[in-house]
Amino acid sequence: MGPKNREPDKASHMDTAQNPLDASQALTSLLKTHWGFDALRPHQVKPIHDLSLGKHVLALMPTGAGKSMCFQLPALARGGLCIVITPLVALMQDQCDQLRSRGIRAEAWVGGNADRVLDNVRFGRTQFLYMAPERIRHPLFLARHGFWDVRTIVVDEAHCISQWGHDFRRDFQLIGELESHFPKAVWGAFTATATQDVLRDIQAQMPVDPVIHRMSMRRPNLVFDVCTHGDRDVTILRDMNTQTGKGLLYVQTRHEAEQWEARMTEMGIPGAAYHAGLSPQTKEKHHQQWREGRLHVLACTSAFGMGIDQPDVRWVFHAGPPANLEAYTQEAGRAGRDGQEAHCVLYVGPDDIHNHEVQIERQFPSDDVVRACYQDLCNKAQIAIGAQPEGLTPCPPHANRPALNLLAQAGLIALREPSLSQKRDPEGELQWLSPTTSTLPPLQAAVHAWAARHARDPMSLRPGWLAKTIATTGDERAVAECLAQLDAMGLVEWKEKPTDLRIEWLEPRRDARHVVVDRSRRKVAEQNLEAMSNYVHGLECRPKSIDFHFSGQGGKACGQCDTCTADRKALRRALQTRLASGPVSGVDLLDAMRPGHRILARGILKHWLKAGALEANSTLLKWVGTPPSSGRENT
Structure with missing residues (x-):
């Protein structure tokens, strides 16, 4: 007789037809037992109840809104196994550790641990299985999924499903295959960053008629500023020195993170780099030191964020804007998860937006470049038109990577990376x-x-x-x-020795002249960058602009961001008060202003200098007359 398979979970769980009142009581009991809370947060109630009662759910919730709770609690209540599809190993491991600490059986299928993890799923009454989307076609998954009692399927970071999402990943489009494997399972898709187009695309790839829960992206405790004044990096260093509590500085590249670590060390600021190129031991060391307060700030790339829940981050700075508002909102949202006031400042240099435009040009090469790349692949592997190699073929070391990505997105080839x-x-x-x-x-x-x-x-x-x-x-x-x-x-x-990229041919070789790739994602990238530029240079309330980008509805002004509080009369009074006490450094005078108000304050000072009310002597400013009572200051 073969090994015993996993039997349906006989532990108490909710019936999908259960009375809503009974369902609420069951959820409250589990919440108290495993999380120690007496009640849910108001915005969590509806998505949790709908998912627990067997309704498919699509939820847009801002970073820090308790998104994980919204699928973990109802999945636990439903019993059986919950499969969670998520993109990052760190996120899987972190959430599994948290669940285990609460007495919940959870496994993360990462690296080479497939046999142990899948044995536990089959025989050990595992309640949560976290896995990446590419595992859906893994031979072991295909061989064993028929033995599992899967009642809930969750797609976390669901914007990765959508071709219009800022972090689109083709492997995420495999999730539709899960519906045929587990036709009775209820689905939940959760994201913190999705526009209306992205939500519609996610909805189209889910089982029919999900209930959509859409929260405002606004968090009242976050105070937003955009600073375009002065030398960007010098300004950031000076502002870092005035901050209290833990902070994050988001940068675009690993090299920039290392540069910032060196700058902070030179300035005596306790800080370190955090990026995907560091060893796991180094990343964990820096993260631990930062959590404990021994490091004041981490200079990090987007590798720091998903799956890391530190409640007491008092400020998040950005050294230049990300390529889209989705990424900015998610990264800025690391601040103030404890509900206390926190500051999010975006520092923008004169070339930052243009650099993103150049990057888009590189990311989407011309048709001629793409076709030449395809021809080069065929020549290297000696593939005749109409032929399709069965195995993997080498990729020329000089191949244009953006062109390869476009060929892969077109479904002509698949890129097989070296193992980790x-x-x-x-x-x-x-x-x-x-x-x-x-x-x-x-x-x-x-x-x-x-x-x-x-x-x-x-x-x-x-x-x-x-x-x-x-x-x-x-x-x-x-x-x-x-x-x-x-x-x-x-x-x-x-x-x-180079670790070669390999090519899998998904269809017979074409004549390179007939190769056509999809250009729609370039348009999306350009639209996203335009929205980011509008946020940087706009004069509207910052949270209102973010809300409008995601929902098409802006709502009320927040009353606390830099644009809402940009009162010229109040700035003039503050500048006059400081100048009345004697000569002062222009740099110190502007540094004392709120970051988002410095460009306006500089315009006022320039107006006074032109009118003869101020005199600039070396680095100092001093009164030499009465300031104009009014005037249109240029920034």
């Missing part, structure tokens, strides 16, 4: 070159000494293997950095 272990611990060739007369740091000294003994001739190895061999406390990434440093000093020669 290959990326993290790439193989290379090492040869010892010369001794050194200087004292090296301990890790460099150990690696150099090992190479002198064992690598007089070129040898292939992986940094992870070398780390274990010399018994260092450093991981493979630290040893790889060390090898690169020794190579730069001329003490060893270290050449990393």
Whole structure:
């Protein structure tokens, strides 16, 4: 007799036809038992009740609104297994850890843990299975899903489903296959960033007639500013020094995050970088130090955010605008999750929007470039027109990556990346070159000494293997950095072997002249950037602009953002009061202003200088006359 399969869950769970009053009591009991809360937040009640009673749900909820609770509680109440499709490993692991701490059985299918996790799902009464969308076609999933009692399917970060979403991922469009695997399951799709077009696209890919719950993106405790005054990065550094509590500085690239760590160190600001290129140990170390208050600020890319719930973030700065309001709203929303006042400041330099326009040009190359790339792939793999290789073929190292992405989005090819272990611990060739007369740091000294003994001739190895061999406390990434440093000093020669991208051919090869790719996503990117530019340069209430972008309805002005509080008379009085006390540095005078008001204050000062009421002496400003009582100041 074979192994026993998972039987339907006999523990108490809600019937989809249950009386709403009974359902409410059951949910309240579970909420108290596992989360320790006596009541739900008002905006959580309807989506939780609808999902628990077997209605498909599509919910747009701002960051910090308790989105996870809105599917975890009803899925627990429904019993059986809940499959959660989500894009980030960190998000899966974090939520699984939280659920386990509450006595709920949860598994995350990540890396090479498939056998253990899927055995627990089949035999161990697992209640939540977190997995990435590409797992839907994994052979083990296809072989085992028929044994599972799946009652709830959740798509988290559901904007990734939509081709119009700012973070579209093609693998997310596989989720429709789950409906045929589990036709009786109820569905919930949740996102914090979706426009009306994105919501309609998500709705079209869900089972029929989901109940839509749409919350305002506005959070009253967040105070928004846009600062276009002065040197962007210098201004940010000065403003950092005046902040209290934990903060985040969002940047666009890993290199910028490293640059900001160096700047903060030089200025004596306790801060560190956080991005996807750091080792897991380093990321966890920086995150822990920041949580505990030993670091004042993390300079981070978008890698920091989803799945990380720190309630007491008092400020979020952006060094330049993201490419769209969706990303900005989600990142700024990391602030003030405890409900206390928090500040979100977007610092914009003169070239920031133009740089995004250039990036769009690069991201969507011309048809001629795309066709040339396709022809190059075919030539490299020696594929005749009409033929379709069965296996993977090599990708030329010089191939245009944006063109490859467009070919993949068109369904002509699929890009198969190297495994995570290959990326993290790439193989290379090492040869010892010369001794050194200087004292090296301990890790460099150990690696150099090992190479002198064992690598007089070129040898292939992986940094992870070398780390274990010399018994260092450093991981493979630290040893790889060390090898690169020794190579730069001329003490060893270290050449990393490329981890090649491979191509899967999804259809027979075409004549390159007939290759056509979809250009609609370029239009979406341009529209998103236009919305971001309008937010930066607009004079309307900031939260009202965000609300209008997502819902088409702006609502009332917040009364606290920089545009709502831009009172010229009050600014004039504040400037006059400070100048009346004696000569003052123009930089210090403007730095004392609210970030979003500095450009307006600068216009007032320029007007007074032109009128002869102020005199600029070196770096100081001082009164020399009576300020004009009125006038149109130019910024």
